[in-house]
Amino acid sequence: MFVVLTYDIEVKKINKVRKILKKYLVWTQNSVFEGEITEGKLQKCIGQIGKIIDKNEDSIYIYIVENPKNIVKNKLGKEKALDELIL
Amino acid sequence: MFVVLTYDIEVKKINKVRKILKKYLVWTQNSVFEGEITEGKLQKCIGQIGKIIDKNEDSIYIYIVENPKNIVKNKLGKEKALDELIL
Numbered sequence: 001m002f003v004v005l006t007y008d009i010e011v012k013k014i015n016k017v018r019k020i021l022k023k024y025l026v027w028t029q030n031s032v033f034e035g036e037i038t039e040g041k042l043q044k045c046i047g048q049i050g051k052i053i054d055k056n057e058d059s060i061y062i063y064i065v066e067n068p069k070n071i072v073k074n075k076l077g078k079e080k081a082l083d084e085l086i087l
Numbered sequence: 088m089f090v091v092l093t094y095d096i097e098v099k100k101i102n103k104v105r106k107i108l109k110k111y112l113v114w115t116q117n118s119v120f121e122g123e124i125t126e127g128k129l130q131k132c133i134g135q136i137g138k139i140i141d142k143n144e145d146s147i148y149i150y151i152v153e154n155p156k157n158i159v160k161n162k163l164g165k166e167k168a169l170d171e172l173i174l
Contacts, residue, residue, distance in 0.1 A: 004091055004150050006119045008167060029146055031118055032093045046163060053164050059116055060163040063091050063150070070157040076133060076147040077140050080095060 002068040003042060005033045009058045020048045029080050036068055089155040090129060092120045096145045107135045116167050123155055 005025060009017055018027065024045040025033035037045070042062070049060065065071040092112060096104055105114065111132040112120035124132070129149070136147065152158040 004093075006091075006093060006116055008116045029093055029095045029118070029148060031116070032148065034150075050163060055164045058164040059167045061116060061119065062161040062163065063121075064159045064161065065152060065157055067157070070152055070154070072151045074149040074151065076137060076149065077142045077145040080146045 001037060001039065001042070002065045002071050003033075003035060003037050004063040004071075005060065006063075007031050007058070007060045009053060009060070013052055013054075013058065016052050017049055020045065020052075034073075088126065088129070089123050089152045089158050090121065091150040091158075092147065093150075094118050094145070094147045096140060096147070100139055100141075100145065103139050104136055107132060107139070121160075 003025065005021065007017065008031065021027065021033045024037055024041055025035040028034050042064075046062070053060065090112065092108065094104065095118065108114065108120045111124055111128055112122040115121050129151075133149070140147065
């Protein structure tokens, strides 16, 4: 499956969450990760993040497309190079 | 079609871009809009935004799923209420 994961997370937790996400998905914009992943790995990833975030404050959306062929990504402007992303 | 639009835009242009996006899509996280839209309206939206952003600096990704049934959105944590989003 193909996943786009977006988040609004309290600043002091962001690095911890990103560290986990980088093991599973590709960091493509400051609050966006994407990539192909298995159901099992996605559940594992969500489980780890769920232990860090405050479910009353933080917000994570996971857009899932079973068949990667069913999603197209267009870009306007530049593709963010990983080193440009705020660490 | 269903669209998830994410962006990293220079702060001083963000309000202008959001103003346009709100005419076409739903603002769901600080740098995320989503919703169902026609090809024609999406092109019109992108044309308007393209006049505002700096294509060498700003980054907009448009994830397109032709059939809205092919995308599922899961949430971890809270659904951002529009008034909580940074204006």
